[in-house]
Amino acid sequence: MKNKNIFSVKLCCLLCMVLIGLLCVSFQQNDNFKKSSLNLKFQNTRSNNLTLLKDGIFWNDYAETFVPKGMQQVDSIKFIKKISHQRVVKVINANRSVCGLGGNAIVKLNDGSTMCVRHQRTVANTKICAESFAFYLSRLLGMDNVPEVVISNISSPLWKGTDFINLGWREHDLVAMIRWLHHTSHKVFMPSVIRDAVISGKPVNSDVIYNTNTLKSNTSISELIQWGTMIIFDNLIKHCDRLKKYRIGVGNRLLNRVAHNTLMSSNGKIWLIDNESAFFHNDPQSYYTSLNRKMLRTLCIFEKFLVTNLIKLSKHPSAFHHVWKYAITFEPSLVTFEKNINFNLSAISFNNRLDETIEWINRCKLSSTLK
Known part of the structure; x- marks a missing residue:
């Protein structure tokens, strides 16, 4: 009876050792699989990045x-021509977060459009010029991420009846009217x-x-x-x-x-x-x-x-x-x-x-x- 018990113990030990060995092999294979998966994922990321270039x-x-995409060039020019003939019906003071300070304004046009208006008090008006010139350069380069600009004389009939005196503007001043961008x-x-x-x-x-x-x-x-x-x-x-x-x-x-x-x-x-x-x-x-x-x-x-x-x-x-x-x-x-x-x-x-x-x-x- 004693010999049978000893044999049973040895058999159990042997089975445990075999089980532990199998578990180790399984963990090693699983670890290798994970590493392989990570490497494959990294290679796929690099491969995807490569497909972005030529x-x-x-x-x-x-x-x-x-x-x-922004407005196509032909539509952009049509927009400018349309705005150039719209009458200003309302002038609102701008602020720091909307159209900026320094005598700028927000205007409503008779077709319902809204425009930011850039004004400069100096004679040179380089800022008004720069706004317009930058837009046309962007279009010449094929870009579509600079909003349209229209230069307007505030003494023209399109501004008749509007009150801009409180803004510090003077008659015959030129301003840059810039397309309002929604949902930004x-x-x-x-x-x-x-x-x-x-x-x-x-x-x-x-x-x-x-x-x-x-x-x-x-x-x-x-x-x-x-x-x-x-x-x-x-x-x-x-x-x-x-x-x-x-x-x-x-x-x-x-x-x-x-x-x-x-x-x-x-x-x-x-x-x-x-x-x-x-x-x-x-x-x-x-x-x-x-x-x-x-x-x-x-x-x-x-x-x-x-x-x-x-x-x-x-x-x-x-x-x-x-x-x-x-x-x-x-x-x-x-x-x-x-x-x-x-x-x-x-x-x-x-x-x-x-x-x-x-x-x-x-x-x-x-x-x-x-x-």
Whole structure:
């Protein structure tokens, strides 16, 4: 009987050892399966990121489908022509959050439209000119994220019967009427990959897109694409206001702030508004000029249509004069500003920034081909 008990104990021990061995093998296989699944998931993420690009430096057609579309050019011009003939029926003081301070206003037109109105008290009126010029440049470049602008003389019959004296406006003043954007917010933040590029000094290129795990949604891809176009545009027009909250070098925490003079529609489209602080302030060494230049060097991935149009524009003897002629075709009132702005100096400055932008794009292209 004693021998049988000893045999039973040994048998139980042996069975336990076999069971433990089987469990270990099972856990090991499960762990390997998990690791394999994680690796496959990571590879799929990288593969998906790769399908966003073409030719090393361009977003492909698939990626650009995530960017919400604005008004087409033909509809944009029709809108401007229609607004140019609408009578102003009501003038309302603007405020800090709606259309801005400084003598600006909100107007209601007889067709029911609402417009923001930009006014400038100085004789030069460079801000009014800049608003209109920026819009026409954006359209010439194929962009659709700058709202339409109409220059209007407040002494014209279209303003008859309106009260604008309390705004500090004077007869025969020119104002810029800017399309009202519905269902928007001021919550436009710098994408994390651009923040990383600012901090590291290394641009967002195909390697970054290939390896990042931050482009997990259509929205994140859309915002990165739109920021890239905004950065090029702001450097080109010498905008000194949009990125002013990003005091680069003061502290990285400031890079988490909301971008100034931008709006986001409920569908995720980023609008570049208040382009008054552009073009005609002639300080090439200013902090904001340096900031725009530094921001330009944070990105080496571009929208193909934009690069194509930039290169086409650069082929003209003077790109600035070509844009100016294009703009006055639709907005003849711009001619009145020529005597009040430093026209030739502004032209030279613009042409230099265009050359600088294309030079950076070519550097990105060369870097991509050497990989």
